Amino acid sequence: MARGELIKKLLASHGRDDEFRAVAELIIGEEERKGNVALARSLRKVLDASASTPAAQSSRPRGLAPLIPFPDAAAELVERIEPTHVLGDVVLSADNVRVLKGLVEEFRRAEDIQRKALPVRSRVLFCGPPGTGKTLTAEVFAAELKLPFFVVKLDRLISSFLGETAGNVRKVFEFARKQPCVVFLDEFDALARARDDASEHSELRRVVNSLLLFIERIKPNGFLVAATNLEDSIDSAIFRRFDEVMWFDLPTKAQIGQFLKRKFRNVQVDVDPATFIDAFAEYSLADIERACLQAIKAPIIARRVKVEAGDMQGAVKDMVRRRRGRARRKS
Numbered sequence: 371m372a373r374g375e376l377i378k379k380l381l382a383s384h385g386r387d388d389e390f391r392a393v394a395e396l397i398i399g400e401e402e403r404k405g406n407v408a409l410a411r412s413l414r415k416v417l418d419a420s421a422s423t424p425a426a427q428s429s430r431p432r433g434l435a436p437l438i439p440f441p442d443a444a445a446e447l448v449e450r451i452e453p454t455h456v457l458g459d460v461v462l463s464a465d466n467v468r469v470l471k472g473l474v475e476e477f478r479r480a481e482d483i484q485r486k487a488l489p490v491r492s493r494v495l496f497c498g499p500p501g502t503g504k505t506l507t508a509e510v511f512a513a514e515l516k517l518p519f520f521v522v523k524l525d526r527l528i529s530s531f532l533g534e535t536a537g538n539v540r541k542v543f544e545f546a547r548k549q550p551c552v553v554f555l556d557e558f559d560a561l562a563r564a565r566d567d568a569s570e571h572s573e574l575r576r577v578v579n580s581l582l583l584f585i586e587r588i589k590p591n592g593f594l595v596a597a598t599n600l601e602d603s604i605d606s607a608i609f610r611r612f613d614e615v616m617w618f619d620l621p622t623k624a625q626i627g628q629f630l631k632r633k634f635r636n637v638q639v640d641v642d643p644a645t646f647i648d649a650f651a652e653y654s655l656a657d658i659e660r661a662c663l664q665a666i667k668a669p670i671i672a673r674r675v676k677v678e679a680g681d682m683q684g685a686v687k688d689m690v691r692r693r694r695g696r697a698r699r700k701s
Contacts, residue, residue, distance in 0.1 A: 395550050447527055447542050448520040448553065453513035458632070460506050461625045461655060466616050470507070473593075473614065474514050491613035493585060495558070496597040498618025501656030504597040505556060507618075512552035517592045520545075522555045535561075536580040543584040543594070550591040558596040562604045578605050585611035626650050626658065633662045634677070641679040649686045657693070661685040 377397075394417050401410040462470070473491055476483065480490045496504040512519035527538045539561065546553040555561075561581055585594075585608070596612075598604060609615060621629065630643040630650075643662075650658045661682075668674075668681035 495612040497601040501654030502618035508554040518551040555596040558598040559600040638676040640676045661689040
């Protein structure tokens with residue numbers, strides 16, 4: 371967003387703590403992205419100090435939760451990741467591209483939509499097998515929105531202490547509500563297991579109950595994005611709490627061809643990578659990328675210039691070998 375527009379929004383939000391802080395965080399984020407770290411740190415210090423003054427607290431409407439110092443309250447539970455990919459780096463179905471673009475446009479016109487007393491979609495669930503691009507898509511989504519990207523640390527979120535996990539979940543959701551950002555919660559099934567699963571203990575069922583409440587009530591300044599490889603294990607009530615659900619499948623042959631073209635566009639080859647499309651069928655994009663990188667590195671190791679057919683064949687053989695190894699472990 372242009373600096374002038376941000377300043378106008380900042381002035382317009384004066385007296386409304388949540389909105390004012392959200393716009394101020396956008397300005398600080400812009401300075402961080404420009405490399406003006408000292409200025410950003412100074413602005414954040416002033417912002418946090420002003421939010422904690424008696425005058426600011428007394429002017430806050432009754433019932434409004436105190437502002438969370440950014441990002442200290444959730445620092446142990448979330449990690450900021452700088453996006454390094456763009457939309458052209460991810461291979462998505464036409465449906466998923468359409469949904470993502472719709473969400474971005476809706477976010478950009480949020481004020482116009484809210485002025486008509488209509489809700490803005492801000493809670494998205496990604497479902498699909500491992501390696502199909504869910505995490506990469508969340509990163510690219512944040513980049514398209516020009517919002518900071520935070521990944522929830524699942525190992526810190528889930529506590530061995532009774533009752534602490536629900537408290538940690540509340541902190542993350544409060545963080546997502548206050549900060550203009552994309553918060554990404556991977557392996558969501560670890561928290562949202564079906565409550566009728568006899569193997570789960572009562573504490574986790576209480577966490578799911580809390581989770582349902584948090585998702586239903588949250589109205590983030592940005593987006594809450596959750597992802598799961600095990601959609602069948604998620605409590606059925608969870609799906610209704612999300613504004614949008616996107617499904618990620620193994621790539622089609624057309625998508626594999628598109629991916630290979632991008633992967634080898636700056637690489638000298640003696641073989642057309644497209645001839646290996648059938649060999650890559652039924653594999654995830656993560657598996658295919660690993661094989662491509664192996665083939666690309668082969669001539670460098672052998673002190674050759676071009677990728678040869680043997681390099682691709684060897685990479686495919688190793689890909690098949692890894693799948694057999696995974697199948698053996700499961701059995």
